Amino acid sequence: MTPHLAAAPPVSVRVRAPGKVNLSLRVGARQDDGYHPLVTIFQAVSLVEEVHAQQVPDGSGISVSVTGTHAERVPTDSSNIVWQAAEALARYAGVAPDVHLDIVKGVPVAGGMAGGSADGAAALLACDALWETGVGRAELMDLAAGLGADVPFGLVGHTAVGTGRGHLLTPAMARGEFHWVFAVRDEGLPTVEVFRVFDDVVGGTPDVELADDTELMQALRAGDAVGLGRALHNDLQRATLEMMPDLARTMSVARDSGALGVIVSGSGPTIAALARSRQHALAIAASWTAADVADAVYCATGPTPGARVVQH
Incomplete structure (x- = not known):
């Protein structure tokens, strides 16, 4: 009888995780603990x-180590979220935190698209597979929430409603494919500063409710890009435009190019425009480039899956 041979542990694991756009971001007044209650609708792109x-x-x-978009702006020490993800998982699973993590960036840094959070989600999944810790999905989600409010969505992907600090997720139905164009700036905006200006300029209301996004949710279920574009909403947009007023010109060029909706992505400074089709997305991108109102332009589609192993 041939003896059973245990499979050798993997020597490397590669994981991809998506950036996101907030289709709606409703922000309540700052609480005593310093956090703002949120109701947001994420879409992975x-x-x-x-x-x-x-x-x-x-x-x-x-x-x-880091390569790719804006790699020079990403730390490679213990302040990097992938380092923190590896430490958190090792501590939880009781394993030695021995790993080299190489990040290939495709999401703008400090652009309001949760690239760092996607890194955290990807690192959790990659280290879990590499170390064969067998940590359950619910536990990974808890660890993700401990790393940052957007990290759990990096694991889940697709389209989801986030409440609390944005970390409590409920899947949302979205039919079809939506075409996005993103205008990116080399100069990022720290999220904490955007919220500070929001507190000073807008303030927020004590309560935020998903009921305010009924039209948006209906558009998603119907695969209605026109309706979705009309319903896009971001309470942080005013604060972002206060900090970087020339973004208004970027938004205006997209509207003049027939975008179905234009919005600041998350805390900015990335501007997201919803297009009718892939060809229309390319036309909006060309308009931004011709008007010189962005440092880089990206076309993307959504929704897409959350973090997933692509090589084991």
Whole structure:
């Protein structure tokens, strides 16, 4: 009888996780704990982060390298979220935190599209597979929430409603495919600063409710891009435009190009425009480039899946 041979543990795991656009972002007044209650509708898009977790000798610890979009702006020490994700998972699973994590960035840095959060989600999934920890999905989601409010959505992807700090997720039905164009700036906007200006300029109401997004949810269920474009909403948009007024010109060029809706993505400064089709998305991108109102332009589609292993 041939003896059973256990499968060798993987020497590397590659995971992709998506960036996002907030179709709606409703922000309540700052609470005593410093957080703002949120009701947001996320959609994952086809701009992705990739994290490659590689086995290293025992006792090597954690190391990080970065390539791709804005790589020079991403730290490679323990302040990087992938480092923190590896430490959190190792601590929870009781394993040694020995891994090299290579990030290939495809989502703009500090652009309101949760590229860093996608990295955190990808690192959790990659290290879980590399170390064969067997941590359940619910536990991974809890660890993700401990890393940042947008990290759980990086695991889930598709379209979802986020409440609390945005980390409590409920899947949302979305029919069909939506075409997006993103105008990116080299200069990012720190989320904490955008919220500070929001507090000063807007303030927010004590309560925020999903009921305000009934039209948007109906458009998603119907696959109605026109209706979705009409219903896009972002309470942080005014604060972002206060901090970077020339973004108004970027939004105006997209509207003049027939965009179905134009919105600041999350805390900005990325501007998201919803197009009728792939060809229309390319036309909006060309208009932005010709008007010189963006440092880079990306076309993408949504919704897309959350973090997934692409090489094991």
